[in-house]
Amino acid sequence: MTTDFADEARSRTARLLRMAATTDDRVRDQIVEYATTTPDPPPLGPHGIQTRGCGRCRRTMWAQRDYWVCAACGHVEDS
Template sequence: MGTFADEARMAGNSERDRALIIAYVESTPEPPPLGPRGIHTSGCPRCRNTMWGQRDRDGRSISVCARCGFVKEADGGLS
């Protein structure tokens, strides 16, 4: 877990709050390296997890699922 999770442990007012925050952090995938266009996300149609906007080798905008690896053309989020 990263710094956010460490801070989240102290932020909650109850054990339940802290557990919910930590569970969220642990289940949220890390984004790809931040590029000049920022971070773009969408939902995966297969597993409903986070898809990160990226560029393929040819420079086309794609979205890649952090969980199952499904790839699709980006929804216009990257220009």
């Protein structure tokens, strides 16, 4: 059992590998690739995590207060 502090100190990759709980090297490699090639989600806001498609690059936009920010190209739109 780990404390919340220890869990927060782990990297995103380590947390994903721990959640997957697999020893399959192929699956673990896929998880590592995913974690290193996708941005971290923003901090959880009061309405949870909200996403939509980016009109510019078609990747994922995250709701950030009164704006939408694309995780891939950085495009910003008003809510």
